[in-house]
Amino acid sequence: MIPPMLRGIEFNVDMIFVTAKAWILSLLAQFLPAWLLVLASIVISGVVILCLGPVIMMYLTLLERKLLGRIQNRYGPNRVGKWGLLQPIADGIKMFTKEDIVPANADKIVHLLAPIVIVVPALMVFLVVPFGERMTAVNLNIGLLFFIAVSSITILPIFMGSWASRNKYSLLGGMRTAAQMISYEIPMTLAVVPAIMMSQSLSTNTIVLSQVGDYDLHWYIFTPWGIVGFIVFFLCATAECNRPPFDLPEAESELVAGFHTEYSGMKFALFYMAEYMNAFTLCAIAATLFLGGWQGPFLPSWLWFFGKTFLLICVMIWFRGTFPRFRVDHLMGFAWKFLLPLTLLNILLTALWQFTSNLAAWFWSILILGISLWTLVKLNRTFVPEKRHYPMGN
Amino acid sequence: MPILEMAAKFGVYAVMGVILIFALGVVTLRNLFHCALCLAAALIGIASIYVVLQAEYLAGVQILLYVGAVVTLVIFAIMLTEHLAGKTVRQNNSQSPLAIMALLGFMALIGTVIVKTPWPVTPAALASKVSVMGLGKALMGAYVFPFEVISILLIAVLVGTVIIAKKDTPERS
Amino acid sequence: MTVFGWGVFKGMMVTLKNFLTSYYRKPDEGGIFTVQYPEEREKKIENFRNFPFLVYDETPGKIRCVACGICERECPTKCIHIEMELDATGKPARKPAVFDIDYGLCMNCGMCEEVCPFDSIFMDHVFEITAPERQTGLVRHKDALLKANEYFQKIRPTLASVIDQKRKAAEEKKKAAAAPQPVPPPSTGGPTQGAV
Numbered sequence: 001m002i003p004p005m006l007r008g009i010e011f012n013v014d015m016i017f018v019t020a021k022a023w024i025l026s027l028l029a030q031f032l033p034a035w036l037l038v039l040a041s042i043v044i045s046g047v048v049i050l051c052l053g054p055v056i057m058m059y060l061t062l063l064e065r066k067l068l069g070r071i072q073n074r075y076g077p078n079r080v081g082k083w084g085l086l087q088p089i090a091d092g093i094k095m096f097t098k099e100d101i102v103p104a105n106a107d108k109i110v111h112l113l114a115p116i117v118i119v120v121p122a123l124m125v126f127l128v129v130p131f132g133e134r135m136t137a138v139n140l141n142i143g144l145l146f147f148i149a150v151s152s153i154t155i156l157p158i159f160m161g162s163w164a165s166r167n168k169y170s171l172l173g174g175m176r177t178a179a180q181m182i183s184y185e186i187p188m189t190l191a192v193v194p195a196i197m198m199s200q201s202l203s204t205n206t207i208v209l210s211q212v213g214d215y216d217l218h219w220y221i222f223t224p225w226g227i228v229g230f231i232v233f234f235l236c237a238t239a240e241c242n243r244p245p246f247d248l249p250e251a252e253s254e255l256v257a258g259f260h261t262e263y264s265g266m267k268f269a270l271f272y273m274a275e276y277m278n279a280f281t282l283c284a285i286a287a288t289l290f291l292g293g294w295q296g297p298f299l300p301s302w303l304w305f306f307g308k309t310f311l312l313i314c315v316m317i318w319f320r321g322t323f324p325r326f327r328v329d330h331l332m333g334f335a336w337k338f339l340l341p342l343t344l345l346n347i348l349l350t351a352l353w354q355f356t357s358n359l360a361a362w363f364w365s366i367l368i369l370g371i372s373l374w375t376l377v378k379l380n381r382t383f384v385p386e387k388r389h390y391p392m393g394n
Numbered sequence: 395m396p397i398l399e400m401a402a403k404f405g406v407y408a409v410m411g412v413i414l415i416f417a418l419g420v421v422t423l424r425n426l427f428h429c430a431l432c433l434a435a436a437l438i439g440i441a442s443i444y445v446v447l448q449a450e451y452l453a454g455v456q457i458l459l460y461v462g463a464v465v466t467l468v469i470f471a472i473m474l475t476e477h478l479a480g481k482t483v484r485q486n487n488s489q490s491p492l493a494i495m496a497l498l499g500f501m502a503l504i505g506t507v508i509v510k511t512p513w514p515v516t517p518a519a520l521a522s523k524v525s526v527m528g529l530g531k532a533l534m535g536a537y538v539f540p541f542e543v544i545s546i547l548l549i550a551v552l553v554g555t556v557i558i559a560k561k562d563t564p565e566r567s
Numbered sequence: 568m569t570v571f572g573w574g575v576f577k578g579m580m581v582t583l584k585n586f587l588t589s590y591y592r593k594p595d596e597g598g599i600f601t602v603q604y605p606e607e608r609e610k611k612i613e614n615f616r617n618f619p620f621l622v623y624d625e626t627p628g629k630i631r632c633v634a635c636g637i638c639e640r641e642c643p644t645k646c647i648h649i650e651m652e653l654d655a656t657g658k659p660a661r662k663p664a665v666f667d668i669d670y671g672l673c674m675n676c677g678m679c680e681e682v683c684p685f686d687s688i689f690m691d692h693v694f695e696i697t698a699p700e701r702q703t704g705l706v707r708h709k710d711a712l713l714k715a716n717e718y719f720q721k722i723r724p725t726l727a728s729v730i731d732q733k734r735k736a737a738e739e740k741k742k743a744a745a746a747p748q749p750v751p752p753p754s755t756g757g758p759t760q761g762a763v
Binding site for chain 1: 571575578582583586589590597598600
Binding site: 034035038039107110140141142145146148149150152153155156159160163171175178182185200202 | 527
């Protein structure tokens with residue numbers, strides 16, 4: 001029956017991971033001193049995240065290849081295991097055994113450090129993601145600020161990688177990537193502000209809890225500012241991970257591979273891992289902020305959370321299969337001239353919503369949004385340079 | 395748990411030492427890019443000190459602004475300078491010993507001032523924690539005028555940058 | 568509708584439709600047309616030509632080839648080697664004792680099939696041929712090259728039926744010519760008899 005450790009702890013599927021951790025800690029409490037128990041608690045959370053991150057990344061790559069294949073009228077990988085399920089393991093073995101080539105003129109220390117430094121923030125942001133009810137690894141009360149701040153560190157190793165490779169294509173790619181990431185961080189941060197305003201807290205858990213309501217209609221996406229905020233945040237998240245259609249910096253057909261051209265083997269695997277883990281965490285935060293996080297009627301909370309996050313990841317993969325790449329000036333223009341004014345307007349709409357939230361507010365919000373979108377589109381028309389006349393010789 | 399507190403204290407002193415080493419690296423390394431990276435590391439270390447001092451919001455904003463924006467700007471400036479790759483910059487000249495002595499004297503002066511000043515470290519001050527809401531209210535309430543002046547300054551800087559960086563269109567006659 | 572972003576939405580609907588229909592549409596309707604190689608094979612057309620093989624009727628003894636050597640002379644890469652069988656008295660029996668084709672040299676041109684006057688050598692459809700090494704592993708001797716006429720009919724039905732009809736007609740003509748001539752009936756009267 002129930003072992004003596006577990007008696008007194010309520011057992012339901014929703015709390016299975018929390019219960020498991022409490023059980024392990026109670027086992028360890030028998031022969032560890034109190035201070036070591038605190039450390040053990042931290043270590044257990046850390047180990048779970050360190051195992052979860054790369055495994056999620058591996059199966060994300062497989063999911064992407066299979067979905068992209070179906071969109072493009074072909075099967076994805078299906079030879080390695082049934083449905084290709086062992087393909088990521090084969091890829092991992094390949095990455096481990098490839099030769100590590102460092103260019104002769106490269107800055108060796110910085111070249112080595114760049115992939116290491118890019119994986120650290122990608123893993124650190126897993127700490128504030130609320131995987132389920134009471135399942136945030138560290139419940140910081142500035143969780144969202146931590147998330148945004150730590151994701152902004154990712155720009156530094158891109159510079160490091162591109163500079164240390166001593167390759168002009170890498171340098172160009174690195175500059176473009178850094179410029180793109182900085183430009184899209186601003187609308188991303190501002191798109192998050194309405195959610196903070198409405199839930200009066202920066203903690204991710206509190207933001208999810210403030211979306212509790214009847215029939216899940218209190219999710220922030222069902223409000224005018226929520227829709228705009230979600231779309232803007234999702235587009236900026238796609239740009240932050242350098243995913244198509246915003247992947248000019250690492251465009252395979254134009255810049256070889258951008259800032260990670262000169263990396264091979266495990267170092268390239270670390271860059272690749274950081275990109276996919278960033279994609280996962282950004283989708284996870286989009287789900288928590290606007291889609292209600294781990295809330296849902298019948299299934300356990302962590303199942304809802306992963307379902308929503310994977311739905312958003314499938315939408316990112318869908319974007320990849322559908323759109324061609326943005327040109328770099330269009331990319332920047334979109335962020336600064338369209339998304340940024342839209343997010344500032346969104347904050348105004350949220351302030352309006354704070355006063356009333358009935359049909360009149362919907363009407364006024366849609367009116368304001370419509371006028372401003374029309375204005376922004378007109379102001380952002382494609383710039384056609386004047387036609388040059390080349391006088392012919394005779 | 396005294397052992398955890400001791401370990402925490404030791405960790406904090408270690409971080410402070412590492413910050414000082416990185417800061418020294420900023421001014422003495424020969425490769426300019428390495429200097430910028432040491433600056434980033436030092437600023438991240440300072441953010442961790444803020445966390446220890448229970449000012450988490452300040453730590454987050456420090457990383458977001460200093461490491462995410464200021465150091466990025468410094469690195470852009472370094473990268474856009476031509477022919478800098480591989481060049482080493484000499485960080486000291488014949489006046490270095492004199493400068494170091496002056497610096498040590500200055501540090502002694504500042505250290506004496508710091509030790510002798512009666513800082514208002516009262517239990518009430520130690521127990522109070524400024525929340526983000528308190529910061530927001532102060533910024534919009536008591537300090538709204540400096541806030542608006544700073545935003546006007548930023549707008550002026552932005553407009554000036556765009557004008558300076560704009561290409562001169564040739565006159566069409 | 569030219570609302571901003573409509574093209575984006577329509578594009579995404581196109582890819583969604585392609586994704587969903589790829590699960591059940593057949594290849595000719597626009598579905599996935601990958602042939603999963605070891606489990607499925609592509610349908611071969613009848614005139615697909617790979618390496619040559621020899622045809623026999625009914626038993627491997629009744630080989631159609633008479634070792635005339637025309638294919639050996641016509642082969643551009645000289646991959647065929649034929650030696651005529653000598654019977655007990657040293658006279659050439661019209662059968663090959665040795666018939667080697669080096670598949671490593673053969674370039675699948677089909678000249679041997681075109682010039683053979685005895686309809687005995689044709690191009691096969693088998694292409695999954697491997698050998699442990701290149702110099703001697705790819706040489707095929709007579710017993711590996713012999714395949715039944717039924718096999719030939721299976722892989723190239725129209726050509727096989729034309730050749731079978733031709734051979735049957737030739738055989739019947741031979742049989743008719745070899746049979747003893749029927750004695751013509753004596754004429755009961757000449758044209759001059761009975762004329763008044």
